[in-house]
Each structure stands twice: as C-alpha cells, then as structure tokens.
Amino acid sequence: MHDNIIDRSKDITILELLDRVLTKGVIITGDIVISVADIDLVYLGVKLMLCSVETMEQLKMGNQVPKK
Amino acid sequence: MKNDLIYVYCISNNPPGLTRDMEPNVVKSLKIDMFYVIVKFVSESEFSEENFKKNLSDIQWVELNAREHIMVIRMIMEFGTVIPIKFGTIYNSETSLKKFITDYSGSLIENFDNLVGKEEWSVKIYCDRKVLCEQIDELSEEAAALEKQIMASSPGKAFLLKKKKSELTENEMDRLCKIYGQEYYDEFKILSEATYLNNLLPNDFVEREESMILNASFLISKNKISEFINTVDVLKKKDGNSGFFIESTGPWPPFSFISIKEK
Numbered sequence: 022m023h024d025n026i027i028d029r030s031k032d033i034t035i036l037e038l039l040d041r042v043l044t045k046g047v048i049i050t051g052d053i054v055i056s057v058a059d060i061d062l063v064y065l066g067v068k069l070m071l072c073s074v075e076t077m078e079q080l081k082m083g084n085q086v087p088k089k
Numbered sequence: 090m091k092n093d094l095i096y097v098y099c100i101s102n103n104p105p106g107l108t109r110d111m112e113p114n115v116v117k118s119l120k121i122d123m124f125y126v127i128v129k130f131v132s133e134s135e136f137s138e139e140n141f142k143k144n145l146s147d148i149q150w151v152e153l154n155a156r157e158h159i160m161v162i163r164m165i166m167e168f169g170t171v172i173p174i175k176f177g178t179i180y181n182s183e184t185s186l187k188k189f190i191t192d193y194s195g196s197l198i199e200n201f202d203n204l205v206g207k208e209e210w211s212v213k214i215y216c217d218r219k220v221l222c223e224q225i226d227e228l229s230e231e232a233a234a235l236e237k238q239i240m241a242s243s244p245g246k247a248f249l250l251k252k253k254k255s256e257l258t259e260n261e262m263d264r265l266c267k268i269y270g271q272e273y274y275d276e277f278k279i280l281s282e283a284t285y286l287n288n289l290l291p292n293d294f295v296e297r298e299e300s301m302i303l304n305a306s307f308l309i310s311k312n313k314i315s316e317f318i319n320t321v322d323v324l325k326k327k328d329g330n331s332g333f334f335i336e337s338t339g340p341w342p343p344f345s346f347i348s349i350k351e352k
Contacts, residue, residue: 035148035152035155036290037211037290037338038152038155038156038159039151039155039176040287040288040290041159041341041342041344041345042155042158042159042173042175042176042344043155043175043176043177044175045173045175045344045345045347046099046172046173046174046175046342046344046347047100047172047173047174047175047178047347047349049349049351050174050178050189050193051097051174051175051177051178051179051180051189052179052180052181052185053094053136053137053138053141053177053178053179053180053181054175054177054178054179055141055145055175055176055177059142059145062145062146063145063148063151066145066146066147066148066151067148069148070148070149
C-alpha cells in the first residue's frame with residue numbers, strides 16, 4: 022500500500038506536505054510529539070535532499086559541480 | 090516487537106468504512122465518546138521518543154510516513170468531516186488517548202461544527218519575473234516614461250538612465266506582484282468562509298523557477314467549490330501570458346482551520 026500512496030501523491034511536493042502535517046492540525050496533544058527543534062531538523066534534511074537532487078541533475082547534464 | 094504505541098491520524102465525526110485498501114490490520118478506528126479516532130498501533134522500535142527522533146533525521150522515512158499520514162486522512166475524509174492531527178502524535182496507551190478526547194471534547198465539537206460541509210483548498214501564485222520584466226513598459230507608466238527618456242538621450246546619459254531603470258523595474262515588479270496577489274486573494278476570499286496565509290516557500294523548496302507571491306489556504310463551503318474551481322480556471326486563462334501562474338490543490342484535510350486551545 023505504501024507504493025500506492027507515494028504514487029498517488031507524488032504531485033505534492035515534500036515541502037508543501039510537511040508545511041501542513043508538521044505545523045498545523047491538532048498540535049498540542051500526545052505523549053510523544055515532534056518539538057520545534059525536531060521540525061527544524063526535518064526541514065534541514067529536506068534542504069539537503071533537494072540540494073543533492075540538484076547536484077545529481079547537474080551531473081546528469083554534464084555540468085561541473087562547484088566544489089564546496 | 091509488540092505494537093504498543095498508538096499513532097493518531099485524525100478524528101472523524103462519522104464511522105469510516107475501512108476497506109482492504111486501507112490496510113485494515115494497520116489503520117483502525119477507535120470509538121471514543123462520540124468520536125471516531127483513526128489510529129494505527131506502532132512499535133517502540135520505530136516510534137519510541139528516542140527512535141522516532143532518530144527516524145526524523147532520515148528524510149526518506151519522514152517523506153514516506155508524512156505522505157501516508159495525509160493519504161490516510163484523505164481516505165477518511167470520504168466518510169465524514171475530519172479533524173487532522175499533526176504528524177507524529179503518539180500516545181502511550183488507550184487510556185491517555187481517551188483522556189485527551191474526553192478533556193477536549195467540547196473543543197472538538199466546536200471544530201467539527203465549524204468544518205462540517207466545508208473543504209480546505211490551497212492557492213499558490215507564482216510570478217515569472219523574466220516574463221513580467223519584458224512587459225514592464227506596458228504595465229508601468231513610470232517605466233514607460235523612463236524608457237522614452239532613454240531613447241531620447243545621448244549614449245552617456247542613456248547608460249546612467251538604464252541603470253536607474255533596472256532599479257525601478259525591480260521595484261515596479263514588486264509592486265505589481267503585490268497588486269496581483271491581493272486581487273487574486275480577494276477573488277477567492279469572497280467565496281470562502283475563512284482564509285489562512287501560509288509562509289511563502291523559497292524557489293529551491295518548491296522545485297520551480299518562478300517566485301511564489303501568494304500561498305494561501307481557503308475554507309470553502311462544498312456548494313461553492315465548483316465556483317471556486319471555475320474562478321481558478323478563469324484567472325489561469327486571463328493571466329496565462331502575463332508571467333503570473335496560479336496553482337490550486339485540494340481538498341486538503343483542514344489542517345489550516347483547526348483551533349484547539351490548550352487547557
């Protein structure tokens with residue numbers, strides 16, 4: 022079922038998704054809840070992931086990837 | 090390992106028809122008071138406070154689970170109105186979940202009353218500044234006047250005026266974006282019961298070249314949805330060549346319109 026879920030919602034970008042599910046809805050309950058610091062870490066992960074996608078695309082296009 | 094923890098997706102006001110597609114062994118509906126709480130039982134190896142936080146640093150794990158979170162809620166929306174719960178809200182026992190529901194039942198009822206018969210839709214507007222820049226003399230009187238001056242000037246003066254114009258163009262594009270954004274927002278607001286302005290997302294996050302100039306959520310009565318979609322289509326056609334693009338998605342679980350005060 023996981024595959025279907027992913028296939029069907031691929032059009033929604035990960036950030037749009039996280040923007041809703043991490044910061045909105047009923048957010049004050051639960052014995053375990055993601056903290057604001059955890060959310061920052063998730064966003065950092067997304068940024069790193071998107072940067073690496075960009076790097077891969079540049080490689081595919083044959084462009085030089087600038088050294089960091 | 091035993092699945093002892095309770096992961097909560099949402100609360101529904103109607104009994105959901107959990108079909109085989111929805112993994113009946115995993116997604117369950119617990120009837121608590123008058124509410125149907127949609128949950129799955131999860132293991133400590135994945136969702137204990139410590140392990141869950143470790144998993145949050147694995148973005149692929151987060152993406153898979155966040156997509157599942159929203160897809161389960163979307164399926165439950167087929168059967169009634171839902172109050173979505175934030176991703177990763179976990180209870181140690183049915184007793185503590187029941188306590189939350191009982192403590193907040195008044196607030197939950199108020200939220201259901203506010204959401205019944207309505208849907209959340211998202212509207213994003215993007216601006217392709219390159220396209221807008223090419224039309225700036227037609228859209229801005231000031232830019233057109235400066236262009237005339239440039240044409241009539243000596244090469245030296247024209248050089249300085251061109252510099253001035255590029256600054257003016259940036260400012261004028263910002264101004265036009267504000268005007269368009271406000272106009273579009275007002276058109277959708279008329280059709281809505283409530284609105285919520287989200288943060289603008291930077292380009293590299295939304296995987297688009299254009300700049301986002303509006304990111305809003307609208308709560309719309311079901312009987313106005315077709316009018317809303319029609320308005321999106323009309324505006325899309327109207328501004329197809331102007332450098333502005335509208336993108337509308339929905340119905341979303343009403344994440345942006347939940348109001349529950351902590352006790």
